[in-house]
Amino acid sequence: MLFLAQMDVTIPHGIDPDELAKLKEAEKQRAQEIQRSGKWPHLWRVAGRYANVSVFDVDSVDELHELLSSLPMFPFLDVTVTPLSRHPSALA
Numbered sequence: 001m002l003f004l005a006q007m008d009v010t011i012p013h014g015i016d017p018d019e020l021a022k023l024k025e026a027e028k029q030r031a032q033e034i035q036r037s038g039k040w041p042h043l044w045r046v047a048g049r050y051a052n053v054s055v056f057d058v059d060s061v062d063e064l065h066e067l068l069s070s071l072p073m074f075p076f077l078d079v080t081v082t083p084l085s086r087h088p089s090a091l092a
C-alpha cells in the first residue's frame with residue numbers, strides 16, 4: 001500500500017540549540033534506517049518550507065503509523081496522509 005505523507009515541521013521556540021542538533025541527528029538516523037528498509041522510497045524537501053513530501057510503501061495503515069510515530073521529531077510534525085491508488089494512465 002502506497003501513502004503520500006506531507007510533514008510540516010514546527011520546532012518549539014526557545015529549544016536548546018544543542019538539543020535541537022541532537023534531535024535532528026537522531027531524526028536523520030531513523031529516517032535513513034526506514035528508507036534502507038524499502039518502506040520509505042521517496043523523501044523530498046518542499047522548496048522554501050520546513051516540510052517534506054514522502055511516499056511510504058507499507059503493509060497497513062497501522063504500520064505507517066508505527067513508522068511515523070517512531071521518528072524522533074514526531075511530536076513536532078503535522079502529518080497529512082493521503083492513500084494512493086494506481087493511475088490508469090501511468091506507465092509504471
Ligand SMILES: O=C(O)C[C@H]1C=CC(=O)O1
Nearest residue numbers: 009027028031051052073
Ligand atoms: O526535515 C524534515 O522534513 C522532518 C523530518 C522528516 C524526515 C527527516 O529526516 O526529518
